[in-house]
Amino acid sequence: MRANPGNAADRIEPVVLVTPGLALIIGAFFFPVGQILILSLVPPEEGLSIWANFARFFEDDYYLRVAWRTLKLSVIITVATALIGFPLAYVTARSPRWLAFLLLLLTVLPLMTSVVVRTFGWMIVLGRGGPVTQLLMALGLGARDAALLHTETGIVVAMVQVLLPFMTITTLGVIASINPFLEESARTMGAGFYRTMRHVVLPLSIPGLVSGSLLVFALSISSFVTPNLVGGVRLPVLAGAIYQQATSVLDWNFAAAQSVLLLGAVLALLVPYLALMRRAQHG
């Protein structure tokens, strides 16, 4: 920073630099989201309260089931990606360079393919007559026409594969910054592998796990393409229900209310997280 704060150019420069980004966020995010907020408050008929659309959501058993399914699956997916992503990130962080590079490549490569293409791949793999069914039949576990396609398990499997890179990469950054000497000292003091993990590595990688989980949760709760294709129309999730309301049923006000609720669910987790992080920094 210049030593002369009175210079007009100094005052204008930061404003000019920030304006394009700010304009983009306001125009492309806050403005449309604001419109949706307003849409959601318009009651379906004259005389009803502005909360009529929200009330309708909570009074209807069908939508409550959709919301419960979305929430339940998102939690399962988040936990599953954490269980798979954490060991993967740890191994990648502690491997020799060539292996770390290979693992990283394998993790990131799926992201290079469109998620729709990957999902169609899962539909073939999980469908009747697909390799998964044939394997189950060969092992004597599956009925003749069993398939994971159009089931909640199928949704979880496909979503975990799609979202794993996000969890892994986020956690990897944090683990890589843990000083390996800390683990070595714990081992020299007599702690076994699992005790070291529990008392040294895990506590230190919590920030990475938490932000990874938050990312995966937010992505899976608002996910539309994969649950729609793999789960089918009989297992609707919230994002799919919103899409149907907006394009088939054409009740935009109700669709807006559902979108606000979805946003609220993600914010409900984000705010405590930010508060915790803040306290960790200052505490």
Added chain:
Amino acid sequence: MKKLFNGTAIALVAGLVALPAQGQQRLVINSFGGAYEEAHQRLIIEPFEEMHNVEIEVVTAYSADALAQLRAQAANPQFDVIHFSGGQEVAAAREGLLAPIDPADLTHYDDLYPFAVEGLEEGRGPVMSVAVLGLLYDTSVVEAAPTSWEALFDPAIGESVVIADISNTYGLLNLLMLNQVRGGTLDDIQPGLDAVAELLDNGAQIFSSSPELQQAFAQGAAVMSPYAQDYAFTLTEAGLPVAFVQPDEGSPGVYITANVVAGRPNTELATAFVDFSLRPEAQAGWAEALRYSPTNSAAELPEELAGQVVYGEEAANRLLRFDPDVVNERRPEWTDAWNRLVAQ
């Protein structure tokens, strides 16, 4: 001096970039993707582009989506020509989203069947092809060709029946057809919903897009499905042993219309495009490529091809047509009822 040079260079480049945009006209249309869109490009879009030196931008959107987009864009429409397969043109015309067409602007007006040009003055575009809904079945599994819609309810094939979701025009028509077979009317579709519930109890699966149907037949997961004649042909072309049959109780017709969107600067060109879509060569091309039935009496089809489509005014008039006004008005309510029925 440098500034002058830079300024001139920029002006020149800007001018060169702007030139093509001025010279060539543009049309924005929608199509239905997959094999349909390929045929659409070959038979109508590319020849029109060449003939009139026009650039045509194609947006893939099924009819329900297209209508939703038109409604959202009412203040500033982005489409010039919009195609519908589910009777949406009735609602769109009533809402003022479509521009009326003067019969004098359609060179093929006189050759079209009367049902194909109803409502032109209100904005409802002409019908450019007709598809027929019936039963598709796997000939290697089902020995005798089914003769009734009730064949779907046979418990023996219960788990291998696949039906389309209501978001697809064919799915909606299927629901209405089963409703009619089971004694319901457009005012009360409960018999239709009960019929679908019965199919689901038997183990039927629901799909939402045409490629999923092809995949189901290819993987042996589907043995019978109520769907359209044009898709049966696509499946046979892909090498699958699938045949199509029109059941005795009657078959609903799917009327694909080409409509001119209101409030756009180049309505003349759009109307010319609609007219171009109706010419006999295009109609014959649709029949050959996808087994769509023509609406232009001047379209000439070879005999064996004529046997595989609905040929002639008489045959076309025998197709069932559910009142588009009622269908459009009650579709949201039916969609809601369907979603509640099928959700697990």
